[in-house]
Amino acid sequence: MLTLQSYLTLSAIVFSIGITGIIINRKNIIIVMMCTELLLISVNFNFIAFSHFLNDLSGQVFVFFILTVAAAEAAIGLAILVALYRNKKSISVSELNKLRN
Amino acid sequence: MMLLEIIFYSFASVLICASLGVILFKNPVYSAVSLILAFITTGLLWLLLEAEFLAIVLVLVYVGAVMVLFLFVIMMLNINIEEEKSGFTKIAPVAIFLGLVVAAELIALFWIQSEQFSGVASLSNSDLSSDNTLLLGTELFTKYVLSFEIAGFILLLAIIVSISLTLRSRKNVKKQIAREQISADPKQRVRMVDIKRGGN
Numbered sequence: 040m041l042t043l044q045s046y047l048t049l050s051a052i053v054f055s056i057g058i059t060g061i062i063i064n065r066k067n068i069i070i071v072m073m074c075t076e077l078l079l080i081s082v083n084f085n086f087i088a089f090s091h092f093l094n095d096l097s098g099q100v101f102v103f104f105i106l107t108v109a110a111a112e113a114a115i116g117l118a119i120l121v122a123l124y125r126n127k128k129s130i131s132v133s134e135l136n137k138l139r140n
Numbered sequence: 141m142m143l144l145e146i147i148f149y150s151f152a153s154v155l156i157c158a159s160l161g162v163i164l165f166k167n168p169v170y171s172a173v174s175l176i177l178a179f180i181t182t183g184l185l186w187l188l189l190e191a192e193f194l195a196i197v198l199v200l201v202y203v204g205a206v207m208v209l210f211l212f213v214i215m216m217l218n219i220n221i222e223e224e225k226s227g228f229t230k231i232a233p234v235a236i237f238l239g240l241v242v243a244a245e246l247i248a249l250f251w252i253q254s255e256q257f258s259g260v261a262s263l264s265n266s267d268l269s270s271d272n273t274l275l276l277g278t279e280l281f282t283k284y285v286l287s288f289e290i291a292g293f294i295l296l297l298a299i300i301v302s303i304s305l306t307l308r309s310r311k312n313v314k315k316q317i318a319r320e321q322i323s324a325d326p327k328q329r330v331r332m333v334d335i336k337r338g339g340n
Contacts, residue, residue, distance in 0.1 A: 055243035056159040099276055
């Protein structure tokens with residue numbers, strides 16, 4: 040029997056994998072952005088699961104808006120990344136210390 | 141009902157393996173392809189939850205647009221993969237511990253008080269599944285129309301910001317400058333010269 044908890048557990052596992060990926064990665068900002076997408080997708084999963092089991096369409100509308108904002112965020116983030124690479128020739132997280140001192 | 145469970149658990153295991161692949165592959169291209177697999181699997185799982193429109197939107201927008209953008213940037217930046225491998229294991233135990241703690245907390249939250257969720261599950265019926273796109277569109281254009289406009293504005297903002305961040309004006313390109321052409325004074329450009337007739 041597929042209950043709400045099955046879907047929520049799956050989404051929690053994906054969410055924790057995304058958090059682990061953000062912490063574990065020190066060398067590549069692109070992987071960090073992909074892990075952000077994983078986090079967003081797991082939250083969307085929660086919204087859709089609740090929308091299905093509570094029989095309320097508002098959750099799906101919210102997922103629609105989250106997808107919009109996530110697409111805009113990915114586009115702007117990648118643009119920042121390209122500008123950063125043009126200036127520093129590196130996208131390593133640990134080398135981004137220009138504001139230090 | 142048994143078929144649904146088989147579909148759910150097989151796709152859920154594919155989704156978890158693909159998510160692990162995103163963070164474990166050394167090559168960012170493999171990570172991006174693994175994330176594409178995760179998105180497609182998520183879309184298929186959303187079909188199980190009767191969110192057909194959003195499943196299609198997820199595959200079209202994310203796999204078709206956002207992940208292509210990711211792959212494009214990865215291939216354009218020409219990252220040295222060998223250099224990435226160092227410094228990965230130092231912080232890995234802390235990260236894995238934190239991830240396990242987050243997962244354990246969330247899953248314990250869902251399963252300790254499971255009787256509260258069982259009341260939720262009984263409410264499910266097939267009322268929403270009649271025409272998902274029609275219902276979602278009606279909801280979007282009546283109740284959430286202002287939010288819809290704001291979402292469109294956010295997309296416009298993303299276009300402007302990403303163009304203005306990545307635009308660079310090259311030197312040494314021969315092009316017209318219309319402002320200087322229009323404001324040019326004819327007296328400075330053309331000089332009338334009286335040519336004396338040759339004496340003969």
